[in-house]
Amino acid sequence: xxxxxxxxxxxxxxxxxxxxxxxxxxxxxxxxxxxxxxxxxxxxxxxxxxxxxxxxxxxxxxxxxxxxxxxxxxxxxxxxxxxxxxxxxxxxxxxxxxxxxxxxx
Amino acid sequence: xxxxxxxxxxxxxxxxxxxxxxxxxxxxxxxxxxxxxxxxxxxxxxxxxxxxxxxxxxxxxxxxxxxxxxxxxxxxxxxxxxxxxxxxxxxxxxxxxxxxxxxxxxxxxxxxxxxxxxxxxxxxxxxxxxxxxxxxxxxxxxxxxxxxxxxxxxxxxxxxxxxxxxxxxxxxxxxxxxxxxxxxxxxxxxxxxxxxxxxxxxxxxxxxxxxxxxxxxxxxxxxxxxxxxxxxxxxxxxxxxxxxxxxxxxxxxxxxxxxxxxxxxxxxxxxxxxxxxxxxxxxxxxxxxxxxxxxxxxxxxxxxxxxxxxxxxxxxxxxxxxxxxxxxxxxxxxxxxxxxxxxxxxxxxxxxxxxxxxxxxxxxxxxxxxxxxxxxxxxxxxxxxxxxxxxxxxxxxxxxxxxxxxxxxxxxxxxxxxxxxxxxxxxxxxxxxxxxxxxxxxxxxxxxxxxxxxxxxxxxxxxxxxxxxxxxxxxxxxxxxxxxxxxxxxxxxxxxxxxxxxx
Numbered sequence: 392x393x394x395x396x397x398x399x400x401x402x403x404x405x406x407x408x409x410x411x412x413x414x415x416x417x418x419x420x421x422x423x424x425x426x427x428x429x430x431x432x433x434x435x436x437x438x439x440x441x442x443x444x445x446x447x448x449x450x451x452x453x454x455x456x457x458x459x460x461x462x463x464x465x466x467x468x469x470x471x472x473x474x475x476x477x478x479x480x481x482x483x484x485x486x487x488x489x490x491x492x493x494x495x496x
Numbered sequence: 497x498x499x500x501x502x503x504x505x506x507x508x509x510x511x512x513x514x515x516x517x518x519x520x521x522x523x524x525x526x527x528x529x530x531x532x533x534x535x536x537x538x539x540x541x542x543x544x545x546x547x548x549x550x551x552x553x554x555x556x557x558x559x560x561x562x563x564x565x566x567x568x569x570x571x572x573x574x575x576x577x578x579x580x581x582x583x584x585x586x587x588x589x590x591x592x593x594x595x596x597x598x599x600x601x602x603x604x605x606x607x608x609x610x611x612x613x614x615x616x617x618x619x620x621x622x623x624x625x626x627x628x629x630x631x632x633x634x635x636x637x638x639x640x641x642x643x644x645x646x647x648x649x650x651x652x653x654x655x656x657x658x659x660x661x662x663x664x665x666x667x668x669x670x671x672x673x674x675x676x677x678x679x680x681x682x683x684x685x686x687x688x689x690x691x692x693x694x695x696x697x698x699x700x701x702x703x704x705x706x707x708x709x710x711x712x713x714x715x716x717x718x719x720x721x722x723x724x725x726x727x728x729x730x731x732x733x734x735x736x737x738x739x740x741x742x743x744x745x746x747x748x749x750x751x752x753x754x755x756x757x758x759x760x761x762x763x764x765x766x767x768x769x770x771x772x773x774x775x776x777x778x779x780x781x782x783x784x785x786x787x788x789x790x791x792x793x794x795x796x797x798x799x800x801x802x803x804x805x806x807x808x809x810x811x812x813x814x815x816x817x818x819x820x821x822x823x824x825x826x827x828x829x830x831x832x833x834x835x836x837x838x839x840x841x842x843x844x845x846x847x848x849x850x851x852x853x854x855x856x857x858x859x860x861x862x863x864x865x866x867x868x869x870x871x872x873x874x875x876x877x878x879x880x881x882x883x884x885x886x887x888x889x890x891x892x893x894x895x896x897x898x899x900x901x902x903x904x905x906x907x908x909x910x911x912x913x914x915x916x917x918x919x920x921x922x923x924x925x926x927x928x929x930x931x932x933x934x935x936x937x938x939x940x941x942x943x944x945x946x947x948x949x950x951x952x953x954x955x956x957x958x959x960x961x962x963x964x965x966x967x968x969x970x971x972x973x974x975x976x977x978x979x980x981x982x983x984x985x986x987x988x989x990x991x992x993x994x995x996x997x998x999x
Contacts, residue, residue, distance in 0.1 A: 409868070416823060416871040417830070418864060419852040422674055431926055435869060438927055440813035443881070445889050452887035453894060455706050455736070455970065456692045456943025462735035476599045482837035491832055492839070492847045 404433045500525035502590060502991065503660040505571055505719045508665065512559060512570050519555035519570035523548055523614050526572040530616065530663045536644055538636045539658040541577050542585050543617040548572070551614045558612070567726050569612030574664035576655045577618040579710065580699040581605050589633035590623045592829045592836045592858025597881050602699020603734070604668060604710050604727045611726045615914060616664050619654030622981075623860045624826065625675055625703045627651050628932040631923055632862045639919070640683060641960055641992040646916040649679030649932075652713065656683045659713050660992055666723050667713040670736045673814050674911075674936025676711045677948035681911035681961020684950045684990065686978065687713040689936075691969050693738035693944035695729030704821035705736070707940040709813075710843040716988055717949060717979040721749035724971065741969060749975050757980035761795035764977065767802035767904035772935050777913045784952040784960045785910050791984055792908075792977070793864040804896040807938045809889050814937040815930060816873045816886035823870030826863070826918050828966055829855060896940045903969040906977050909935050910962030935963060947978045950987040959990075 409429045413420050420428065474487045483490040500508070500522050511517045527545075534540055555570045575581055578588045580598035582605075587593045601609075608615070622632035630638045630653025638653045640646040641661040648657040652669030656679035659667045663720040664739035671689035680687025688711045689984040695710045702708065712723035723788070725747045731737045741747075753760070768789050773782045793799045831854035838853040859867070873882035900907065913934060922929040944965050949988035951962035982988050 404872070408872070412868050412872045412875060415875060416867050417827075417848075417851045417855055418859075418867065419856040419871070420864075424864070428865060431865060432869060432872065435927055435930075436872075439816065439882075442809060442812050442816075442885055442889060445806070445809060445885075446891065447885060447888035447892070450888040450891055452884050453891035454887060456894065456941070457736075457738060458738065459693070459738070462732070462737075462739075464732055472599055477833075479599060480596055480834035482831055482835070489832055491686075492850050494847045 404429055404436060501529050503665070504716055504720050505568070505665060508570060509565060511554070512565060515559060515891065518559070519614065522570050523552045523572065526616060526663060529661070533641075533661050533663060536639060537641055537657050537661050537663070538638045539574070539619055539654040539661065539663060540617040541587060541589060541620050541635060541654065544581060544584050544615040547581070547584070548614045548616060551609065551612070555612050566610070566612040567722060568608060568666070571613050571666060572616045572664045573608055573613040574616050574619050574655050574658040574667040574670050575605060576621055576652050576667070578621060578670055578701040579605060581615060581618065584618060586618070586701065587635075588624045589621045589635055590858065590860065590863070591634045592854070594818075594836065597945055600699065603696035605699065607727050607768075612836040613666070616658070619652070619658055619667065621654055622651035622907070623863050624822070625651040625670055625672055626822070626862050626866050627975050628674070628678055628929050629917070629922065630654060630679075630739070631777060631919065632860060632965040634860050637919055640916045642684065643916065643956065645918055646958070647682065647919055649682035649912070649916060651675040653679050656680055656687065656713050659683070659685050659715060665714065666719060668710055668727070669713055670700055670708055670710050671940065672707045672818060673932040673940050676713060677911050677936045677946055677961065677963060678932060679896040680713055681959065682859045682916040683843045684959030685713055685715055686717050686947060686949045686988065687711065688720050688724060688947040688974070689939060689945065690724060690728060690971050691738070692947045693736050693946070694728045694741060694969070694971060696734040696737050698733035702825040704818040705825060706821060707818055709940075717947070717975055717982050718750060719752060721753055721975045721979070724975070725749045738969075749972055752972050752976060757762055757983040758795045760976045760980040761792060764797045764905045764973070765902055765903060766792045766797045766799045766977070767907045769797065769907050769909040770803050771800045771806070771807050771960060772909035776934070777910055778915070778954070780954045781910045781913070781915070781960050784954070785908060785962060788908060788951050788981065790960045791981060795980055795984060800904070801902045802907065804893070804938065805902060806889065806892040806896050809936055810893055810938045810941060811930060812887045813889045813893065814933070814941060815869065816882050817890060817941070819866040819870030820883050821870070823867045824872065826867055862926070890941050893938055897938070897942045897944060905966070905970070905973055907965045909963045909965070911935055911963040915954045915956070915958040915960060939965050944968060945974050947974050949978050949981060950990070952987055953990065980992045
């Protein structure tokens with residue numbers, strides 16, 4: 392699934408890259424947006440190029456600032472807000488279900 | 497009636513306790529301020545009038561019965577529109593959530609309510625907190641009360657402007673890369689990002705979960721401390737909330753401030769971050785920070801220059817990690833469960849097209865740009881080069897802080913490289929907007945507490961912010977140092993020129 396680029400890891404983002412990433416992100420871009428994002432994202436990624444000079448061999452990636460164990464709790468019954476209060480915001484519903492357009496064939 | 501706008505929490509509470517004013521009167525004085533100023537400032541996206549009236553009535557009942565008043569009794573509070581207040585809109589200033597009504601209440605809002613606060617309204621912000629000027633709101637542009645042709649900063653621009661303009665005594669913001677501290681600097685108020693995990697994020701709409709933190713904005717450090725005592729503490733509804741940070745004693749930050757400034761500063765070691773007092777920072781701002789360092793020295797602190805060599809990479813690290821996390825967090829806006837659903841022009845039976853149309857219509861340009869950047873950084877073939885690399889450099893930045901905090905209690909720097917810029921000045925150049933966060937981002941990456949307080953006026957008489965950073969969980973030390981500064985200077989008492997004319 393690798394986007395079609397020149398193979399260079401840091402570098403320009405092409406219109407094709409933008410189309411691919413937009414597809415992954417479930418966004419539909421206008422031709423103008425595609426061009427603008429290709430230009431702006433290229434600039435941003437180019438500015439971030441300096442990161443590749445940092446020596447990070449053996450450095451453990453940090454996903455969280457404060458190391459914490461899993462937060463566990465007692466398996467106790469609680470009262471959830473209930474269907475009605477949560478379905479109030481639904482764009483479309485049928486009974487106690489969210490209604491969506493057909494998924495697949 | 498006594499002038500009620502522009503007062504501190506302790507002044508208002510004293511008036512209430514003496515029964516010389518009622519909570520209803522405090523509330524109506526602030527409504528008057530809102531109605532007079534907000535048409536121009538545009539800080540609020542929605543006013544929570546009914547709720548505030550109920551809250552004021554409750555406080556007045558307590559007074560009538562002679563009961564003890566809780567910490568924020570009768571204090572008007574503004575709440576950023578990414579924090580849920582039950583039965584009111586939570587829009588994140590986005591079209592995709594324009595119709596969303598919060599079905600439950602954020603833990604911080606519950607705590608404010610229990611402490612007797614009066615909810616004035618929900619405040620404007622950069623869409624999904626993505627921005628540094630509040631210009632990315634889908635609804636309106638908030639103006640800086642000091643100069644309405646300038647931005648209030650962001651993303652908590654509405655909250656900050658409401659406090660600066662006397663429309664609220666306190667406000668809640670959220671800070672992912674500086675979104676409380678940078679607007680506090682631009683609007684001349686105090687704004688604090690607590691240690692990550694000190695304040696529950698339950699009910700805060702997620703942007704970048706490993707960086708987001710809720711915090712208070714106020715016109716003094718003392719009021720900031722009172723608010724932080726109310727909203728902090730462990731919450732089992734937030735799995736990243738720090739268990740028992742206060743050993744069951746409950747935080748009383750304001751009590752630790754009740755000392756002379758030289759006592760507060762005695763023996764403290766203050767480091768000036770050299771990378772943030774040089775190139776790229778306006779010279780008048782550097783001078784203000786050096787002058788602040790001299791104030792601390794005079795109060796008995798030991799001041800040294802310190803270096804955080806990897807902090808120069810903080811900007812790319814932040815924008816890769818924050819956008820990656822955002823691209824995942826914002827995947828939930830798909831038109832299924834809440835918010836906008838766009839089906840126009842799509843085949844009735846295509847859910848994929850519904851997702852795409854909804855997201856494309858509902859998100860603004862900056863949000864799309866960041867989702868794209870984050871998706872790219874996480875995509876196959878780029879993950880190691882961008883996302884993993886950024887996480888590794890994030891650790892190097894944290895290591896720098898760990899090392900410096902062996903010999904320092906707090907670090908100081910400018911909050912922002914510039915004073916408030918003009919509306920429209922940076923909207924066409926995302927990268928130059930991102931640079932606005934250069935001094936605030938490192939604390940988010942490392943999870944550290946930080947505050948911005950006024951440190952003088954720069955060109956065009958615009959406020960300059962002093963940032964004070966502390967080590968993990970040393971929020972109290974940060975507040976003490978900030979308070980000592982305010983006890984020794986009067987920068988925080990300078991109000992924007994229009995405040996005295998209303999009320």
